[in-house]
Amino acid sequence: DSGVTQTPKHLITATGQRVTLRCSPRSGDLSVYWYQQSLDQGLQFLIQYYNGEERAKGNILERFSAQQFPDLHSELNLSSLELGDSALYFCASTARYRGGFYGYTFGSGTRLTVV
């Protein structure tokens, strides 16, 4: 268990629908990052939150949005879903790595299948 909790683990939904993915970061970690992993695109950065504020945006579609709540958990909202949105969605939070660098700790991901 990495300490980053993602729910649900699997999600199957129809095109046009909206889903919410949830992430609880490691205790004490203030930053949450969302990544999308697909076979052809690898790990694509979507968005980062730091202590409740949006910090950076990557290749996130306008149909997608996220927020980080006061208790530091984060939610990724995906709407008007298309077949191409089927992917693994990972959440990560920053962790102190031995040597003083900051590394990500990833959750186990949510596998989204759009049918």
Next chain:
Amino acid sequence: QQQVKQSPQSLIVQKGGISIINCAYENTAFDYFPWYQQFPGKGPALLIAIRPDVSEKKEGRFTISFNKSAKQFSLHIMDSQPGDSATYFCAASLNYGGSQGNLIFGKGTKLSVKP
């Protein structure tokens, strides 16, 4: 300029051999270079990381070699074992402020170690 290029896409190595995975980057402002290991069904896990002021870092059987002038870095896995079979991702990021910037990942290398 934000890309990290990783090669090879896949690698087959005999047990006991050396696995070598290479990455190249363009943005000279990157200052943190981690490697992640991902097993099927799991999130990526931090393996080892390096800062550009160091040319080599070794942890057990894993070594990062870093060539700042060539903007390249590589992962060497010595005495490769079947348990090392996984997908490996290199990454790079900028550290700014008090929060680490988002990681830019390479597309991954699928390593298979044959017994």
